[in-house]
Amino acid sequence: MIAGADAARTRGLRRFIDNERWLGRLLLAPAVIYIVALVGFPFLLAIYYSLSDATVGSRTLHFVGLRNYGQIMDNPTFWESLRNAIVFTLVSQVLVVVLAKILALALNRNFRGKWLVRFLILLPWVAPISLGVIGWLWIFDPVYSIINWGLRAIGVFGPNTWPIWLGQPNLAMASVIMVDVWRLLPLATVIILAGLSSIPQDIHDAAAVDGVGFWRHLFRITIPLVMPIMLVALLFGVVFTFTDMIVIFVLTRGGPYDTTQVLASYAFFTGIQGGNLADGAAISLFLFPVLVGVAVLFLTMARRAEVT
Amino acid sequence: MEMASTPLRRWISRGGHFVIVAAFVTFCAFPFYWMLITTFKDTHDLINTANNPLLFNNPPTLENLRVLFLDTQFGRWLVNTLVVGLAVVAITLALAVPAGYSLARLAGRWGQQLAIGIFLTYLIPPTILFIPFSRIIGAFGLQDSLWSLVLVYPSFTVPFCTWLLMGFFKTIPKDVEEAAMIDGLSRFGAFFKVVVPISMPGILTVVIFAFTLVMQEFVYALTFITSSSQYTVSVGVPTFLVRGDVYFWGSLMGACLIVSIPIAVIYNFFVDRFVAGFTVGAIK
Numbered sequence A: 001m002i003a004g005a006d007a008a009r010t011r012g013l014r015r016f017i018d019n020e021r022w023l024g025r026l027l028l029a030p031a032v033i034y035i036v037a038l039v040g041f042p043f044l045l046a047i048y049y050s051l052s053d054a055t056v057g058s059r060t061l062h063f064v065g066l067r068n069y070g071q072i073m074d075n076p077t078f079w080e081s082l083r084n085a086i087v088f089t090l091v092s093q094v095l096v097v098v099l100a101k102i103l104a105l106a107l108n109r110n111f112r113g114k115w116l117v118r119f120l121i122l123l124p125w126v127a128p129i130s131l132g133v134i135g136w137l138w139i140f141d142p143v144y145s146i147i148n149w150g151l152r153a154i155g156v157f158g159p160n161t162w163p164i165w166l167g168q169p170n171l172a173m174a175s176v177i178m179v180d181v182w183r184l185l186p187l188a189t190v191i192i193l194a195g196l197s198s199i200p201q202d203i204h205d206a207a208a209v210d211g212v213g214f215w216r217h218l219f220r221i222t223i224p225l226v227m228p229i230m231l232v233a234l235l236f237g238v239v240f241t242f243t244d245m246i247v248i249f250v251l252t253r254g255g256p257y258d259t260t261q262v263l264a265s266y267a268f269f270t271g272i273q274g275g276n277l278a279d280g281a282a283i284s285l286f287l288f289p290v291l292v293g294v295a296v297l298f299l300t301m302a303r304r305a306e307v308t
Numbered sequence B: 001m002e003m004a005s006t007p008l009r010r011w012i013s014r015g016g017h018f019v020i021v022a023a024f025v026t027f028c029a030f031p032f033y034w035m036l037i038t039t040f041k042d043t044h045d046l047i048n049t050a051n052n053p054l055l056f057n058n059p060p061t062l063e064n065l066r067v068l069f070l071d072t073q074f075g076r077w078l079v080n081t082l083v084v085g086l087a088v089v090a091i092t093l094a095l096a097v098p099a100g101y102s103l104a105r106l107a108g109r110w111g112q113q114l115a116i117g118i119f120l121t122y123l124i125p126p127t128i129l130f131i132p133f134s135r136i137i138g139a140f141g142l143q144d145s146l147w148s149l150v151l152v153y154p155s156f157t158v159p160f161c162t163w164l165l166m167g168f169f170k171t172i173p174k175d176v177e178e179a180a181m182i183d184g185l186s187r188f189g190a191f192f193k194v195v196v197p198i199s200m201p202g203i204l205t206v207v208i209f210a211f212t213l214v215m216q217e218f219v220y221a222l223t224f225i226t227s228s229s230q231y232t233v234s235v236g237v238p239t240f241l242v243r244g245d246v247y248f249w250g251s252l253m254g255a256c257l258i259v260s261i262p263i264a265v266i267y268n269f270f271v272d273r274f275v276a277g278f279t280v281g282a283i284k
Helices: A004-009 A011-050 A067-073 A076-107 A114-126 A129-139 A146-153 A169-197 A201-209 A214-242 A246-251 A263-273 A277-285 A287-307 B007-039 B043-047 B063-071 B074-106 B109-123 B126-139 B146-152 B154-170 B174-182 B187-198 B200-216 B219-224 B233-240 B249-283
Strands: none
Touching: A011 A277, A011 B074, A011 B109, A011 B126, A011 B154, A011 B187, A067 A277, A076 A114, A076 A169, A076 A214, A076 A263, A076 B007, A114 A169, A114 B007, A114 B249, A129 A169, A129 A246, A129 B007, A129 B233, A129 B249, A169 A214, A169 A246, A169 B007, A169 B249, A201 A214, A214 A287, A214 B109, A246 A263, A263 A277, A263 B126, A263 B219, A277 A287, A277 B126, A287 B109, A287 B126, B007 B249, B043 B249, B063 B074, B063 B249, B074 B109, B074 B146, B074 B154, B074 B187, B074 B200, B074 B233, B109 B154, B126 B146, B126 B219, B146 B154, B146 B219, B154 B200, B174 B187, B187 B200, B200 B233, B200 B249, B219 B233, B233 B249
8 A cells, every 4th residue: 555656646646635634724724723712722821810819900910829729619609609500500401401302392293383482482592691681680570570460469479478589599599590491491492303303204103003102102212312412402501501690690690698609600700890810710610620521421421322 | 092083182182282382482482571561661650569560551652762772872782782793703704614614524533523622612611711801801902892802702603603514514415516626626616616605504594693692692791891882782781771779671671672582583594404503513
């Protein structure tokens, strides 16, 4: 294969391949350079800041080793934020996957007005998040909450029941979880729907001929076949929720008493509003190993589910 | 089991289906319905707790929209968002279209690894990067300028759109370019003159998505921009339309509705393409 005659014969071809290879690199380079400069470099800078005493005010910074991390670990608010971020993510994503699966099954058949239903269901995902969440701020308003008014009108709430949704610790967490579910449900639904419609009709027909019942069909055939795509939906949901601060920022700003503070919002309040860039960077970097772990886990599982 | 198709059972199944779909539609769309009602409500009606909030107890009014457009900087924020969006879309296309093609066709094994690498940039979200960026932007003297957003936003639109476009380009049969190259075009010529034109649906999808990502962005704009005249819609409305503790609910809801609905309508046309590109890229 390395023999001279062969090389001569394939020289033209090889030059062509070399050419293509260089063209490939040339087309790819600008995007890669941009991403490295604007994602890779700031990421390294974030790590450096977390090991320094950088603040918003001063232009100089000094290397201080792991001191910031030690300080953060001694801070109970940090642990509270970490715990809240995990609860917020886990609960909302379990709800999203279960509800999205039900909704996708319901939408996977034909009925009149389907396009309108689809449009309405997609609204929370397609509207700018911060604006949709303001709608919820109004729904949860302490004085004019339509939820409270409605539940009182139908007799669920007595005359003395008037919960302050965003002002009571457990209710506030439940509220932000509900809004997050609302926002991510459409994405998960359309992804699962795509998975459902990619299952060949023959498989369903064969199962029907064999007299397989609804639940068995669902758990033995449909769910295993859409598993890889469901995992992809879940991966994105986890990443979006764990790193999100918009829902929290607009609804509660981490309150009451930091009971809805998550890592992302805590990093913002410490680093930008508090001016302590070093601590803020260190807090936000705690997001990263968790994200990597989650991604590796899901991609491995998705690949395995696809093979079997 | 073949009893399943008696009229009664079919009716129950259809009714159950209707109830499930109706419940989900209510959950998803109610906040927007509520925005719509609130936008056109008279403020006195809105704050009178004795009134039924679901009805117009006073006649509907356009006063809230008048306040929104004439007494706030909402119009300015819309223009800012549009300017940033168009600039970011242009940068994104210039970078992501060639990169997506290269990953789909020209790059071999290292290309696949690079594609995964690009995918992994999702794992470094704005909430990690905004702190170093706050200083980088300051060093460039771009704080409080829309250019800071134009510079930074492609850092998340480019990976996403490259990934999407890679999926689209993979679905185009290789024969298309091979035929063009036999007809005498170079590889680049075949890409530019043949593949790009037939990929217009995919490229249009990317334009829409890059634009909506810009409209959604919140963290960077909140961090880099401090003067109200430079805000984009997604940050201006939640921060500056809220004056102290008094919320102008009618105007706020109007602002949310006006921005959300047109985007939702356009986006709706492209969702299927988006999901296709997205899952082809992710699973393949």
